[in-house]
Amino acid sequence: MLMEKVAEILAEASAEVVEPRFRALAAGEVMEKAPGEVVTIADREAEVIITRRLRELLPVPVVGEEAVAADPALALALHSEPACWLVDPVDGTSNFIAGRPDFAVMASLVRAGQTVAAWIWQPVTGTAYAAELGSGAWRDGRRLLRTPADDAPEKWRGSLKSRFLDPAEHHRLQTNARAFGHLTEGLRSAGMEYPQIADGDQEFIFYWRTLPWDHAPGSLLITESGGVSARLDGSAYRPDPPGCEDGLLVACDPETWERTRDILAGRLHQ
Structure with missing residues (x-):
C-alpha cells in the first residue's frame, strides 16, 4: 500500500504544479537560491504538496531539497531521526527551465540511516520507477533485473x-x-x-x-x-x-x- 500511495503522491503533485509549467515558466518564476543554483516556483510548490501528503501518510521529518536550502540543519534528521522522508521535487531543474525533458520527481524513505524505499517519477514519459529494500525494483509495475555487462x-x-x-x-x-x-x-x-x-x-x-x-x-x-x-x-x-x-x-x-x-x-x- 505504501509503495503505491507514494507513487500516486508524486504523480499527482507533478500533474498539479510541475507539468503545467514545463516550457511555460513565467517571468519571475525562476529564482537564484544560492550562487550558481536556481530554483523555480514548480520546485517549491511541489515540495510543499509532497511534504504535506507524505507526512499524512507517515508522520516523520521530511528532508526536502528546497527546505534544506532555507535551513541546512533539517538534513541532520538523516542521522538523528529513526526515520525520515527525502524529497527532490524537481530533479534536473536546469533541464526543466531550459525546456529539456530530462527531469524527475523523487522521494525516498530512510530508516536508521538506510534507504528502505524509493520512488522516481519521470513526468514527460509518464514512467514510474520504484524500489523496496529486500523486495526488488520495478518500472511501471514490472520487475527490473539487470543482466551483467559484457566482459569487455x-x-x-x-x-x-x-x-x-x-x-x-x-x-x-x-x-x-x-x-x-x-x-x-x-x-x-x-x-x-x-x-x-x-x-x-x-x-x-x-x-x-x-x-x-x-x-x-x-x-x-x-x-x-x-x-x-x-x-x-x-x-x-x-x-x-x-x-x-x-x-x-x-x-x-x-x-x-x-x-x-x-x-x-x-x-x-x-
Missing part, C-alpha cells in the same frame, strides 16, 4: 560526473576512462541517469557530489535490480547530509563495479 570494458557505456573535483583529479579520471567504449557527461538529472543503468542502457556512472535527495532513490533502484552503488572504498551508499561524504560509483553488477573502479584508479588487469 571497451564495450561499456558510462558517465563521469566529476566537474566538482579539482582539475588535476578530474583530468586523471578522464584520461583513465579512455579505456571504456562510450562516455557521456550524463543527463543532468540523477532521476533520469540511474534508470539508464537499471534499464540496460548504460553500465556505470561515477558521481563526485552526492546530495542525498539526488542519490538515495536511484541507489536503491540499482541495488535492488542487481547492481552496486558504493563509495570508492567499497562501502555501500547511505544517504548523508550534504558535505559529509562525496564520491560514488554506480554499476550494473558487482564485477563491473570492481573493474570500473580499478580502471578509473589506473590499476590495470593482467
